[in-house]
Amino acid sequence: MLALLNRLMNRKPLRVALLGFGTVGSSVARILVERPELGVHVQLTHIFNRDVARKRASWVPASVGWTDSIDELFAAQPDAVVEVVGGVEPAGSWVRRALTQGVSVVTANKMLLAAHAPELLHLAATNGVQLRFEAAVAGGVPLIHGVREGLAGDRLTRVAGILNGTSNYVLSRMADSGEPMSLVLDEARKLGYAEADPSADVDGDDAAAKLVVLAGIAFRRHLRLSDIPRQSIRPVSSADFRYAQRLGCTIRQIAMVEKPHQRAGVPVEDLAASEGFHAFVGPALVLCGSHFGLNADANNVVTIAGHYGGENSFSGAGAGGPATAVAVVSDLLSLTQRTHERGEEWPSARVAPPPARPYYLRFVVRDRPGILASIAASLARQRINLDAVLQEPGYPKDALPFVITVEACEAASLRAALDEIAKSDVHAESPLALPMLLGDRERP
Numbered sequence: 301m302l303a304l305l306n307r308l309m310n311r312k313p314l315r316v317a318l319l320g321f322g323t324v325g326s327s328v329a330r331i332l333v334e335r336p337e338l339g340v341h342v343q344l345t346h347i348f349n350r351d352v353a354r355k356r357a358s359w360v361p362a363s364v365g366w367t368d369s370i371d372e373l374f375a376a377q378p379d380a381v382v383e384v385v386g387g388v389e390p391a392g393s394w395v396r397r398a399l400t401q402g403v404s405v406v407t408a409n410k411m412l413l414a415a416h417a418p419e420l421l422h423l424a425a426t427n428g429v430q431l432r433f434e435a436a437v438a439g440g441v442p443l444i445h446g447v448r449e450g451l452a453g454d455r456l457t458r459v460a461g462i463l464n465g466t467s468n469y470v471l472s473r474m475a476d477s478g479e480p481m482s483l484v485l486d487e488a489r490k491l492g493y494a495e496a497d498p499s500a501d502v503d504g505d506d507a508a509a510k511l512v513v514l515a516g517i518a519f520r521r522h523l524r525l526s527d528i529p530r531q532s533i534r535p536v537s538s539a540d541f542r543y544a545q546r547l548g549c550t551i552r553q554i555a556m557v558e559k560p561h562q563r564a565g566v567p568v569e570d571l572a573a574s575e576g577f578h579a580f581v582g583p584a585l586v587l588c589g590s591h592f593g594l595n596a597d598a599n600n601v602v603t604i605a606g607h608y609g610g611e612n613s614f615s616g617a618g619a620g621g622p623a624t625a626v627a628v629v630s631d632l633l634s635l636t637q638r639t640h641e642r643g644e645e646w647p648s649a650r651v652a653p654p655p656a657r658p659y660y661l662r663f664v665v666r667d668r669p670g671i672l673a674s675i676a677a678s679l680a681r682q683r684i685n686l687d688a689v690l691q692e693p694g695y696p697k698d699a700l701p702f703v704i705t706v707e708a709c710e711a712a713s714l715r716a717a718l719d720e721i722a723k724s725d726v727h728a729e730s731p732l733a734l735p736m737l738l739g740d741r742e743r744p
């Protein structure tokens with residue numbers, strides 16, 4: 301008892317250096333300054349940023365050293381470094397340097413992790429320090445803690461979520477207002493939800509990087525970022541929301557990774573090892589009343605499916621300085637509690653072709669007799685069964701949208717059918733195919 305008391309009394313706060321004093325970095329400093337009770341655990345000692353003079357803030361205590369020299373920062377021998385600079389380099393070199401010198405790292409940097417997580421986790425383990433990254437996925441939502449600790453007892457089978465706030469804002473606003481994407485994107489830029497160039501968000505690169513990190517946490521496997529198939533939300537139109545609604549659905553950008561489905565006599569673990577994991581980022585039809593369909597604005601929601609525990613969902617603010625900084629500070633506090641945590645490794649795994657799914661197919665055609673029969677024939681040649689045909693009134697004959705939903709089919713067969721269909725000169729726009737993620741209803 302006396303020994304424990306002595307240990308607690310002698311425990312010194314973790315000396316923390318902040319790399320990057322931007323949106324997240326300044327919010328991390330704010331929390332540490334505004335919550336002095338955390339000072340017994342964590343003490344901010346240095347802030348590093350390029351051209352640091354212009355960054356100095358009067359509310360930061362005078363005891364904190366400001367520097368734009370990374371060598372000076374490492375010479376001060378912090379116990380932990382918070383990397384909130386962003387990008388793969390030079391942030392990656394600084395993280396490696398910290399880990400090699402026996403300094404634990406907390407980072408919010410999904411791009412760095414998607415590119416180099418296995419190497420960095422190995423470096424942390426061999427140097428007996430920790431690499432924590434709660435803020436890298438879903439901002440302030442305690443998803444990584446939830447999956448890594450809260451669901452450690454389950455055998456996880458699927459992680460699916462809305463991981464990009466900008467795309468969710470755009471799609472949920474289009475669903476509510478009926479406005480076209482160009483207008484909604486302009487609005488999102490004005491509100492600060494979208495960058496001047498929103499490509500990384502709307503084309504799926506941001507969500508794919510987060511998915512790589514989530515797959516590592518859920519399955520302890522590293523998928524190569526460039527292997528993850530992604531589809532842009534750009535072709536989704538107001539008409540698609542009208543048709544989706546008739547099917548009881550709406551459209552969201554979904555990021556999903558799952559183990560292959562069980563096959564008689566073959567354990568799922570063996571299948572995942574031999575065939576890899578199904579992974580996908582792109583727009584999909586989801587039921588209006590599902591967690592995904594109800595998720596509005598820039599919020600994130602992630603559903604984790606487990607063999608024993610069924611589905612659990614996490615949701616909340618996926619970005620923003622203060623929310624993300626909460627995740628960083630929580631990681632710092634957990635560093636002070638887990639000095640003996642074992643390191644983890646993420647061996648590489650392959651991305652497998654998608655499983656058979658039902659699809660929503662939208663065509664925009666210059667109307668003339670026989671179009672539907674010809675499309676149906678192309679689908680039949682690939683043994684794809686039609687489920688429903690929908691056509692809303694009120695569209696012009698020279699750009700007439702209509703929708704065919706098809707029963708679960710292989711993506712490769714669908715691609716072959718669509719390639720054949722697209723050769724016809726009737727199309728005013730390229731056909732759009734979206735997977736329908738309807739839970740149990742999607743399986744034949």
Ligand SMILES: NC(=O)c1ccc[n+]([C@@H]2O[C@H](COP(=O)([O-])OP(=O)(O)OC[C@H]3O[C@@H](n4cnc5c(N)ncnc54)[C@H](OP(=O)(O)O)[C@@H]3O)[C@@H](O)[C@H]2O)c1
Pocket residue numbers: 319320321322323324325348349350383384385386387390408409410411435436439618619620621624
């Ligand atoms: N913002 C969010 O909501 C959010 C949410 C989750 C995760 N994240 C992640 O958090 C990280 C930081 O994002 P952020 O939004 O805080 O970015 P940010 O506002 O651009 O802040 C980055 C800071 O790092 C500094 N910096 C950049 N490159 C540097 C270099 N080569 N040398 C020294 N300093 C450098 C920048 O200085 P300058 O002022 O000179 O540019 C800036 O102060 C990223 O990995 C991001 O993906 C952000």
